[in-house]
Amino acid sequence: MTNHSSKILVINGSYRVDGITDQAVDVAIKTLEELGSEVESVFLREYKIEFCFNCRECTQQPGDMPRECVQHDGMQKLIEKIEQADGYILASPTNFGSVTAIFKRFMERLIVYAYWPWENNFPEFRKANTPRKKALLISSSAAPGIFGRWRYSTISQLKTAAQTIGADSSGTLFTGLIGRDPGPQLPRKVEAKARILAAKLLNP
Numbered sequence: 001m002t003n004h005s006s007k008i009l010v011i012n013g014s015y016r017v018d019g020i021t022d023q024a025v026d027v028a029i030k031t032l033e034e035l036g037s038e039v040e041s042v043f044l045r046e047y048k049i050e051f052c053f054n055c056r057e058c059t060q061q062p063g064d065m066p067r068e069c070v071q072h073d074g075m076q077k078l079i080e081k082i083e084q085a086d087g088y089i090l091a092s093p094t095n096f097g098s099v100t101a102i103f104k105r106f107m108e109r110l111i112v113y114a115y116w117p118w119e120n121n122f123p124e125f126r127k128a129n130t131p132r133k134k135a136l137l138i139s140s141s142a143a144p145g146i147f148g149r150w151r152y153s154t155i156s157q158l159k160t161a162a163q164t165i166g167a168d169s170s171g172t173l174f175t176g177l178i179g180r181d182p183g184p185q186l187p188r189k190v191e192a193k194a195r196i197l198a199a200k201l202l203n204p
């Protein structure tokens with residue numbers, strides 16, 4: 001993605017306004033905007049989407065494009081935004097070793113990106129062979145970062161979400177040790193890394 005006038009979509013699964021996730025994402029957004037990108041943020045905490053029904057109606061027809069869900073809620077609009085974006089920031093804190101429930105709810109609705117007829121045991125991902133986009137993955141935990149990256153599923157879940165929508169990771173930002181303060185501030189070192197990784201999203 002060498003074109004700096006790219007459209008970047010941020011999908012933020014944090015519950016906390018101005019928490020560590022919001023702060024890390026804000027630094028990345030500022031850098032992307034300085035480099036000429038158009039950035040749109042979706043806060044899942046404010047977004048009206050329902051749980052997947054597991055009905056698999058959306059998975060029965062082949063094709064590269066996501067199919068329509070039987071539920072008519074905010075997800076259709078969000079899929080349009082995903083399709084129109086050139087790259088992504090996917091962000092979620094670690095709760096009980098994984099992405100937040102609101103991020104997982106969003107992820108399950110990404111089943112529209114799978115072709116999975118009833119006679120097949122496994123889904124095929126519609127975007128598996130399409131040109132790849134890039135995604136910056138952002139997470140955090142109360143545990144030390146090195147432990148969080150190694151032990152928790154958060155980053156691999158964010159990666160799965162990215163791959164499902166046709167993107168590979170351009171980098172991961174994981175902030176540890178942020179659980180001892182009710183109003184944690186993004187450490188300077190992490191801020192600097194967020195800037196570097198945001199630039200790398202445009203020029204991997």
Ligand SMILES: Cc1cc2nc3c(=O)[nH]c(=O)nc-3n(C[C@H](O)[C@H](O)[C@H](O)COP(=O)(O)O)c2cc1C
Binds near residue numbers: 014019093098143
């Ligand atoms: C319900 C809940 C579960 C959590 N589970 C974990 C966990 O399993 N491991 C961990 O290191 N931190 C855990 N934490 C700490 C969060 O990861 C930390 O508060 C979060 O990264 C902050 O992100 P935010 O500022 O965007 O809310 C948990 C916090 C809450 C409230």
